[in-house]
Amino acid sequence: MSDVHSTEYSFKPKDALLGAQMLFVAFGALVLVPLLTGLDANVALFTAGAGTLVFQVVTRGRVPVFLASSFAFIAPIIYGVQTWGIPSTMCGLFAAGVLYVIISTLIRIFGVGMLRRVLPPVVTGPVIMVIGLILAPVAVHMALGRTGDGSAWLVPNTTAMIIAGVALITTIFASLLGKGWIKLIPILLGILAGYATSLILDATGFTAATQAAFDPGQLQNWTGPTLVNFGKIAEAPLLAVPNFTFPTWNLEAVLFIVPVAIAPAIEHFGDILAISGIAGKDYVKDPGIQNTMLGDGLATSLAAVLGGPPNTTYSEVSGAVALTRAFNPGIMTWASITAIVLAFVGKLGAVLNTIPVPVMGGIMILLFGAITVIGINTLVRAGNDLMLPRNMAIVAVILVFGIGGMSFDLVIVKLGGIGLAGIVGVLLNLILPCKDCNDPLPDEIKGTDPDHHTDL
Incomplete structure (x- = not known):
């Protein structure tokens, strides 16, 4: 068996190109999160590479996975x-x-069964659904050419719908009909198609003519005669240090965001089971789920220290591993190094910032809807009877609190949204009597990850 196909770690220069290909597969989803959230894309590239290296150190180079921007935290x-x-x-x-990290420690002490009891699908499923549904208005506003809150026009409605439609349809068909590498990069192809459409509309004068006749109504009008401004690319330096941002203490932000980690934490099992099946090795036992969870946590905290989005394992890359049968974890080291090097290319960030808002809006419609469906599927696959009073109460409260915007002022902090929904769901699951309720999980942990981007 060659070094590439072996599951043993081997780091050789000849594998550098294959590592770069792995990063290319992840690139569209990796940069989408910072572009949607206002974070720096170059920082996200750096923290994805650095986070994967940390993961490899913690897991002793055993697992061929790549960590990058998590959709669950958008x-x-x-x-x-x-x-x-x-x-x-x-x-x-x-x-x-x-x-x-705390969950990893608890698993070491009490075993996996503890997590099954505390975070069953009846909690994680609706939390995932809330993550998708709460962002639905943002996706629609951006697809229509408005800002995320809908308060101002960025692109005339007609132009925006054309661009968003092309990006959305391309992503869907690439996911459904694509073969080989094409099927692994539907988001990247959708972004490229939407960007190309924007350039064509600018070149033909359609953008300028539509903008000149556009009536913004009562909203602010920030539209322009062109969609893509290459001036920003020319002004950007070729090489530049990423715009790292360091955290400042905020208890309210902690209480709001931490519960969101509940869903991706439990679904981490699904990621590791998936790559175990692909590589033919039981990574749940070696290096152990407690170590892979620890590596994921440390990678996420490292990213936050530098101003990047949380990290998670990428199913696109796992799919590429299955396609190429490149099981050598050293290839992911090369992917990480490539990401870190690209993070210092200033013009790359400038190019990404020229992508028109409707392109992202089209992708987001599918993305956030898919996250919601994944939450539903988590409940369906668990086989729980949602009409049982206990299950109905937990799911109903999580959904209404999360989507409805329920919040509590706790004197020193305000708790609401997804964070409140997640905390209340966990508490209800622990407090409510479990007479005649379903088992927390099936015999096998069947993970369905909100970060499985290619399952669109």
């Missing part, structure tokens, strides 16, 4: 940045990583 990051700013939001995200 909603709290957007809210946090708008409410408290990036430094305070990073404090909450750092704490989310600490929660992973």
Whole structure:
């Protein structure tokens, strides 16, 4: 068996190109999170690479996975940045990583059964649904050419719907009909198609003509005669240090964001089971789920310290591992090094910032809807009877608290949104009597991850 196909760690220069290909597969989803949340894409590249290296150290180079921007945290990051700013939001995200570390410690002490009891699908399923549904209005506003809160026009409605439609349809068909590498990069292809459409509309004069006749109504009008401004690319330096942002203490941000980590933490099992099946090795036992969870948590906290989004394992990359049968974890080291090097290319960030808002809006419609469906599927696969009073109460309260915007002022802090929904769900699951209720999970842990981007 060659070094590439062996599951033993081997780091050789000849594998550098294959590692770069692995990063290319993850690239679209990796940069989408910072572009949607207002974070720096170059920082996200750096923290993805650095986080994967930390994961490899903790797991002793056993597991061929790549860690990058987590979709599960998009909603709290957007809210946090708008409410408290990036430094305070990073404090909450750092704490989310600490929660992973705590869970890892508890697994070492009490075993996996503890997590099954505390975080069953009846809790994680609706929390995942809330993450998707709470962002639905943002996706629609951006697809229509408005700002995320809908208060101003960025692109005329007609132009925006064309671009968003192309990006959305391309992503769907790439996911459904694509073969080989194409099927692994539907988000990246959707972004490229939407961007190309924007350039065509600019070149043909359609953008300028539509903008000249556009009536913004009562909303502010920030539209322009072109969609893509290459001036920003020309002004950006070729090489530049990423715009790292360091966290500042904010208890309210911590209490709001930490419960969001509940869903991706439990679904981490699904990620590890998936790559175990692909590589033919039981990574749940060696290096152990407690170590993979620890590595994920430390990678997330490291990202937050530098101003990047939380990290999670990427199913696109796992799919690429299955396609190429490149099981050598050393290839992921090369992918990490490539990401870190690209993070210092200043013009790359400038290019990403020229992507028109409707392109992201089209992708977001599918993305947030898919996250919601994943939450539903988590409940369906668990086989729990949701009409039982206990299950109905837990799911109902989580959904209404999360989507309805319930909040509590606790003197020193305000708790609401996804964070409140997650905390209340866990407490109800622990407090409510379990007479005649379903088992927390099936015999096998069947993970369904909100970060499985290619399952669109």
